[in-house]
Amino acid sequence: MALSAFDFEQPVIDLENELKALQELNPPPDNLAEQVSALRERIERTRREIYDNLSAWQILQIARHQARPRALDYVRRIFTDWTELHGDRAYGDDHACIAGFALLDEQPVCLIGQQKGLDVRDNAYRNYGMMHPEGYRKALRVMRLAEKFGRPVICLLDTAGAFPGVGAEERGQAEAIARNILEMSTLRTPVICIVIGEGGSGGALGIGVGNRVLMQQYAFYSLISPEGCASILWRDAKFAPEAARALKFTARDLKELGVIDEIIPEPEGGAHRDANMAARLVGQAIRGHLAQLRAMSIDEIVEDRFQKFRRIGQWEEIETAP
Amino acid sequence: MTWFRKRKFTTLRPPSQRSRIPEGMWLKCSNCLEIITNKDWEENLKVCPRCGHHERIGARERIRQLVDPGSFEEYDAGLVSTDPLQFVDLKPYREHIEESRRKSGENDAIVCGMGRIETMPLSLGVMEFAFRGGSMGSVVGEKVARTLERGLEHRVPVLIVCASGGARMQEGILSLMQLAKTSALIARLGQAGLPYFVLLTHPSYAGIMASFGSLGDVILAEPEALIGFAGPRVIEQTIKQILPPGFQKSEFVQEHGFVDLVLPRKELRPTLARLMRFFGSEPATASETRPAETERASENSARIIESFGP
Numbered sequence: 295m296a297l298s299a300f301d302f303e304q305p306v307i308d309l310e311n312e313l314k315a316l317q318e319l320n321p322p323p324d325n326l327a328e329q330v331s332a333l334r335e336r337i338e339r340t341r342r343e344i345y346d347n348l349s350a351w352q353i354l355q356i357a358r359h360q361a362r363p364r365a366l367d368y369v370r371r372i373f374t375d376w377t378e379l380h381g382d383r384a385y386g387d388d389h390a391c392i393a394g395f396a397l398l399d400e401q402p403v404c405l406i407g408q409q410k411g412l413d414v415r416d417n418a419y420r421n422y423g424m425m426h427p428e429g430y431r432k433a434l435r436v437m438r439l440a441e442k443f444g445r446p447v448i449c450l451l452d453t454a455g456a457f458p459g460v461g462a463e464e465r466g467q468a469e470a471i472a473r474n475i476l477e478m479s480t481l482r483t484p485v486i487c488i489v490i491g492e493g494g495s496g497g498a499l500g501i502g503v504g505n506r507v508l509m510q511q512y513a514f515y516s517l518i519s520p521e522g523c524a525s526i527l528w529r530d531a532k533f534a535p536e537a538a539r540a541l542k543f544t545a546r547d548l549k550e551l552g553v554i555d556e557i558i559p560e561p562e563g564g565a566h567r568d569a570n571m572a573a574r575l576v577g578q579a580i581r582g583h584l585a586q587l588r589a590m591s592i593d594e595i596v597e598d599r600f601q602k603f604r605r606i607g608q609w610e611e612i613e614t615a616p
Numbered sequence: 617m618t619w620f621r622k623r624k625f626t627t628l629r630p631p632s633q634r635s636r637i638p639e640g641m642w643l644k645c646s647n648c649l650e651i652i653t654n655k656d657w658e659e660n661l662k663v664c665p666r667c668g669h670h671e672r673i674g675a676r677e678r679i680r681q682l683v684d685p686g687s688f689e690e691y692d693a694g695l696v697s698t699d700p701l702q703f704v705d706l707k708p709y710r711e712h713i714e715e716s717r718r719k720s721g722e723n724d725a726i727v728c729g730m731g732r733i734e735t736m737p738l739s740l741g742v743m744e745f746a747f748r749g750g751s752m753g754s755v756v757g758e759k760v761a762r763t764l765e766r767g768l769e770h771r772v773p774v775l776i777v778c779a780s781g782g783a784r785m786q787e788g789i790l791s792l793m794q795l796a797k798t799s800a801l802i803a804r805l806g807q808a809g810l811p812y813f814v815l816l817t818h819p820s821y822a823g824i825m826a827s828f829g830s831l832g833d834v835i836l837a838e839p840e841a842l843i844g845f846a847g848p849r850v851i852e853q854t855i856k857q858i859l860p861p862g863f864q865k866s867e868f869v870q871e872h873g874f875v876d877l878v879l880p881r882k883e884l885r886p887t888l889a890r891l892m893r894f895f896g897s898e899p900a901t902a903s904e905t906r907p908a909e910t911e912r913a914s915e916n917s918a919r920i921i922e923s924f925g926p
Contacts, residue, residue, distance in 0.1 A: 456845065458846030460859065463846065466874045469874050472825070477803075480803045496826040517791050527706065541785075604797055608700040610695075610696055610698050611694045
């Protein structure tokens with residue numbers, strides 16, 4: 295698959311072109327092998343330097359990359375016997391949301407995910423991973439099923455946000471998300487949520503209330519898109535990179551703010567460079583946290599999840615005149 | 617250059633149109649321009665007697681209209697934002713906050729406390745739209761959470777009055793997480809068998825609606841209030857269509873099944889009282905109610921009577 299490069303990777307591309315030119319030299323220079331390995335080393339060093347110092351805006355571009363592995367890519371690589379369940383039993387089936395059961399090392403688990411499209415046609419089918427109320431209600435129905443049979447829930451978050459449309463409003467988009475958030479906080483089974491790309495505000499949180507909230511290294515999780523934020527607070531969407539920095543939405547920021555529990559590393563250059571490796575790392579993280587949660591009682595699990603979110607927030611108390 | 621400014625003729629208003637009424641005694645409905653006396657306006661709870669327009673009112677005035685005189689005791693008034701992200705847009709978030717504090721007289725976008733409706737105690741929080749559009753950051757989230765916890769602690773119903781454009785952008789992800797914090801406590805209130813009431817006022821959008829604004833056991837709304845998840849401008853940009861008339865107005869939302877009852881302002885207090893009784897609140901006996909005292913009563917004088925059964 296052709297992977298379109300990011301602007302910020304230009305220095306690496308230049309070096310790669312240099313390498314290609316070197317290898318095609320005719321006649322080849324005497325110390326070709328030496329020169330090639332030196333250049334390769336320089337490419338690696340440059341790439342690492344770039345990826346160690348990515349700005350929030352650059353991370354967002356990786357998170358939104360068209361070739362980034364989607365929820366189903368992880369489902370197929372980490373789990374077996376994937377069995378999808380459709381529909382909310384009230385209105386319809388939302389293709390932006392996948393829900394069902396699968397095996398993780400022979401143990402049944404419930405999987406909920408936001409599924410972005412793989413190409414233009416698939417995106418039309420998946421509505422770009424932007425859920426409608428029936429998607430949230432389907433997710434809740436299947437999570438309740440998991441609770442009923444004591445299966446852990448694993449949610450894969452990847453959406454620009456809940457869909458803003460007339461039908462979504464008429465069918466209670468806000469209520470559907472609010473209901474999911476409330477019900478997820480009481481689920482009597484372990485819940486692990488992983489942001490695998492875009493964590494788009496309430497639309498993501500609608501399947502995002504877990505005992506553990508994990509994030510991939512180049513994912514982001516934000517109250518609002520930097521474009522939206524810039525157009526409101528800066529009154530011009532072109533300030534999106536500034537807004538991206540100000541919003542502090544990278545995995546590192548969220549870890550510091552106490553919102554997420556772990557950053558899952560990605561292959562160098564991003565998950566899209568090596569989906570198998572990315573899936574191995576995600577699978578590893580799920581197994582680790584699941585083992586911890588399975589050691590807890592159900593009451594402890596519910597209390598743990600409640601306290602996790604009860605604590606989040608920062609304020610101070612000042613004296614007030616009586 | 618003076619001729620540029622010179623008008624060809626001056627417009628003198630005829631005497632009949634000139635205001636001959638002393639300042640402050642009359643005002644004009646912002647919707648239908650009807651002239652109303654201040655006294656009628658106040659008695660009608662700032663609702664136009666002619667067109668029924670509900671003028672926006674602040675949190676303190678809302679509390680005065682809803683609870684028994686002198687029964688309100690404020691809590692957590694001193695909670696303020698610490699600017700956790702060190703956010704700077706066109707100016708630092710701290711300056712935005714200072715400005716809002718000056719303009720609104722409040723420390724953040726909600727006023728919370730305990731009060732009584734027809735002698736029945738309840739824990740309530742009323743959002744203040746004048747403070748940064750009623751937006752929810754860590755402070756609003758924490759105060760709503762504590763309001764719900766006070767309901768649990770004293771075994772009384774909880775009422776949240778919404779007026780908000782959504783979560784506060786300058787506190788980023790921490791604002792978003794307040795949705796989870798507040799909703800989890802509503803679940804606990806429900807498990808404890810205590811009623812949770814919501815009153816939606818203009819406007820109620822986004823973050824608060826994707827959490828405590830949509831989760832009431834009973835959800836009331838004022839007429840013509842705009843209520844929704846995504847703002848109309850965002851939807852129009854997405855679907856590239858003009859929205860239908862009445863879209864997202866409270867009557868529309870009731871028609872689609874997400875609001876229990878749209879009520880004119882005057883009926884809010886008696887309806888809340890009825891609902892409280894339906895769900896188990898009992899009027900206090902005369903000896904239990906305290907004499908009227910100043911609104912900002914000191915905390916140590918708090919004496920909450922647990923009259924919520926069973």
